[in-house]
Amino acid sequence: MALLLGSLCILSLLSIAVAYCPMGFAILGSKCYYVSKNAVTWQEAERICRSKDSQMLVFNDDQERMLVRNYLKTLAIPLQCWYSGVWTAINELDKKEFLVHPLNTSIPYPIWAPGQPDKPEQQCVSTCELTTDGMIYHDYECDAKYSVVCQTDSIYRVGPPKNSMQMAGQLCFQLNNFFYCTMMQQSCQGGNC
Ligand SMILES: *[C@@H]1O[C@H](CO)[C@@H](O)[C@H](O)[C@H]1NC(C)=O
Numbered sequence: 001m002a003l004l005l006g007s008l009c010i011l012s013l014l015s016i017a018v019a020y021c022p023m024g025f026a027i028l029g030s031k032c033y034y035v036s037k038n039a040v041t042w043q044e045a046e047r048i049c050r051s052k053d054s055q056m057l058v059f060n061d062d063q064e065r066m067l068v069r070n071y072l073k074t075l076a077i078p079l080q081c082w083y084s085g086v087w088t089a090i091n092e093l094d095k096k097e098f099l100v101h102p103l104n105t106s107i108p109y110p111i112w113a114p115g116q117p118d119k120p121e122q123q124c125v126s127t128c129e130l131t132t133d134g135m136i137y138h139d140y141e142c143d144a145k146y147s148v149v150c151q152t153d154s155i156y157r158v159g160p161p162k163n164s165m166q167m168a169g170q171l172c173f174q175l176n177n178f179f180y181c182t183m184m185q186q187s188c189q190g191g192n193c
Helices: 002-016 043-052 062-074
Strands: 016-020 025-030 030-040 086-091 124-130 134-140 148-152 154-159 165-167 173-177 176-181
Touching: 016 030, 025 062, 030 043, 030 062, 043 086, 043 148, 062 134, 086 148
Parallel strands: none
Antiparallel strands: 016 154, 016 165, 025 030, 030 148, 086 124, 124 134, 173 176
């Protein structure tokens, strides 16, 4: 009985704790993402993300790669390699190898396209979609122009949002043959969570 009551308490706590994202960010999985279709240089993209207290995109695993890819598709962000895509946090500016900005950590999920990285003058990394491999990384000149994706952790809190937050929007995704919600505990039906 005590165990049952304990579980009920946890359930009711879960049901009132809500995930929030900063204004302008959408929730996907456990993170919040901001997307701008405008194509800008890597430095400008970095400045945009920093001004929003967030980091540039970097994929941690395959699930995040798929979620972000599908989200960008729903926003009609051009992703086809090689002349479109979005910047990532990865570069080798003043470094001997490609590392994740700003902490210079190693790339968590290195999904380089075949033959990449290649040219030494290409010091920033963009992600785009190949028909055969899905979203991949490739190095490119930092003053090339790609769209911007910023990311930050979502904030779980009980009660109303602070001024700078909004309730994280729910999105219904199709992944392979399955539909599911960006909030993993909810189900997706008829395009709605
Ligand atoms: C990352 O590397 C760059 C280039 O070497 C350096 O300027 C920067 O201070 C490093 N950042 C950290 C957090 O160590």
